[in-house]
Amino acid sequence: MFVKEELELYQSNRPKSKKLWETAIKVLPGGISHNIRTFGLTALGGFPVIIKSAMGPYLTDIDGNKYLDFWNGHFAMILGHNHPKIQEVIREHLSYGWHFGTNTKYQIELAARLIDDNPGIEKVRFCTSGTEATMYATRLARAYTKRRLVAKAVMGWHGASDTLCYDVGGLVDGKAPLGQLKAEDAGIITFEINNDKAFDIIKKNSADLAAVILEPLLGGGGGFPVDIDFLTRLREETEKAGILLIFDEVITGYRFRDSLFQNELKILPDLTTMGKIIGGGLPIGAIGGKNEIIERSSPQNENQVLIGGGTFSGYPLSMIAGLETLNLLRESQQNYSRINDEGDNLRNLLNQFFNEEKLPMLAIGHKSMIMLHIMSKWIENPSFKEIIEYKDKNREALLQLALFNRKISGLHGLGALSMVNTHEHMSQILEVFKEISHSVSNSPIK
Numbered sequence: 001m002f003v004k005e006e007l008e009l010y011q012s013n014r015p016k017s018k019k020l021w022e023t024a025i026k027v028l029p030g031g032i033s034h035n036i037r038t039f040g041l042t043a044l045g046g047f048p049v050i051i052k053s054a055m056g057p058y059l060t061d062i063d064g065n066k067y068l069d070f071w072n073g074h075f076a077m078i079l080g081h082n083h084p085k086i087q088e089v090i091r092e093h094l095s096y097g098w099h100f101g102t103n104t105k106y107q108i109e110l111a112a113r114l115i116d117d118n119p120g121i122e123k124v125r126f127c128t129s130g131t132e133a134t135m136y137a138t139r140l141a142r143a144y145t146k147r148r149l150v151a152k153a154v155m156g157w158h159g160a161s162d163t164l165c166y167d168v169g170g171l172v173d174g175k176a177p178l179g180q181l182k183a184e185d186a187g188i189i190t191f192e193i194n195n196d197k198a199f200d201i202i203k204k205n206s207a208d209l210a211a212v213i214l215e216p217l218l219g220g221g222g223g224f225p226v227d228i229d230f231l232t233r234l235r236e237e238t239e240k241a242g243i244l245l246i247f248d249e250v251i252t253g254y255r256f257r258d259s260l261f262q263n264e265l266k267i268l269p270d271l272t273t274m275g276k277i278i279g280g281g282l283p284i285g286a287i288g289g290k291n292e293i294i295e296r297s298s299p300q301n302e303n304q305v306l307i308g309g310g311t312f313s314g315y316p317l318s319m320i321a322g323l324e325t326l327n328l329l330r331e332s333q334q335n336y337s338r339i340n341d342e343g344d345n346l347r348n349l350l351n352q353f354f355n356e357e358k359l360p361m362l363a364i365g366h367k368s369m370i371m372l373h374i375m376s377k378w379i380e381n382p383s384f385k386e387i388i389e390y391k392d393k394n395r396e397a398l399l400q401l402a403l404f405n406r407k408i409s410g411l412h413g414l415g416a417l418s419m420v421n422t423h424e425h426m427s428q429i430l431e432v433f434k435e436i437s438h439s440v441s442n443s444p445i446k
């Protein structure tokens, strides 16, 4: 049986990970520090790999297994792992110390750089995570507009703060994780992307609506592209009604070009949240946008909107690694178009194969981002709703298991390409999918 064989193979090649996992589950709830890092494998009776090191496109686990990695540190490592230049600037700075709790020149330089690259960014405030950035952006919006409600996209992931963790993952219809206020009490309304009903919802609530927040491509939610017409209308209608438009570019920022995705779309929001790539693989979050809105967070402003503390905001090593990353990306125009084309090509080839074989699998995303969905039945051209409704989590876990056994690591099915991925890597992926997809989608699981 496929599942049993795959599990046995997986376990026999990972005795050290298996042993350490026994301790992990005793000292960490569920054995992890981020829910998705089980890769779903515990549901199949397995355990996640425990990684020791990374270099270029590869991760190596504590048992010595080496994986071609498409998860890339939650999409942050666009240059690949352990880039020598980034390591060099971090090492160089370490000799000066690594945390001062003061201002450094690097936060000024990184902010200036983000402003220089992006017409929609006039000023920047740094924090330590994308979760904080989105939380602060909505706070700014509420204070600036003096309105109560925030509208967010169904499946839009903006981190697990009490502010925006609604209608994510398996939670639909305004449902919130246990321990959180109900959406209506938290002032959250939700809408579906690429669906005109969103505009009715916005219109109906416009007098009390402070902001609409969404990713211009639902990355965290599963790689769902947002139609350009939908985004254009969203910009027009929010502007007319005095509602702030917030783009969450924590994933999409610097992912497809050496600036924010909004520049490709030619749609400028009022506020933008950033993270991941702009920290060069170290913790970061940032809120950028129109000066008159961001400036409201200044302590010199008598109507100050509180952003921070933040013991580690503007953390020097993140600023330095981020700056160096953006420098290297600026020199990587050709590499951007190369990995964007490779991503488009691989998605198309995968979908062509899934369709021909009538497999209930789908590759979505945009350019260098490739996310795989497995559904419990085959549907021709499934809609956004159908992909979510028929999502087969156990089979997605089985996919991860089969990929790990074939020395490929990914999450959300796959993830995103980095600058060190080659055409040969794409061929390797395609071959592996041709080998395993039938078993993954058809073999009995329990």
Ligand SMILES: Cc1ncc(COP(=O)(O)O)c(C=O)c1O
Pocket (backbone or CB within 6 Å): 074, 128, 129, 130, 131, 132, 134, 157, 158, 159, 160, 215, 219, 220, 248, 249, 250, 251, 275, 276, 284, 285
């Ligand atoms: C689009 C988006 N926004 C916000 C966040 C939260 O960022 P962080 O994990 O840095 O808190 C994420 C994290 O995956 C994300 O994908």
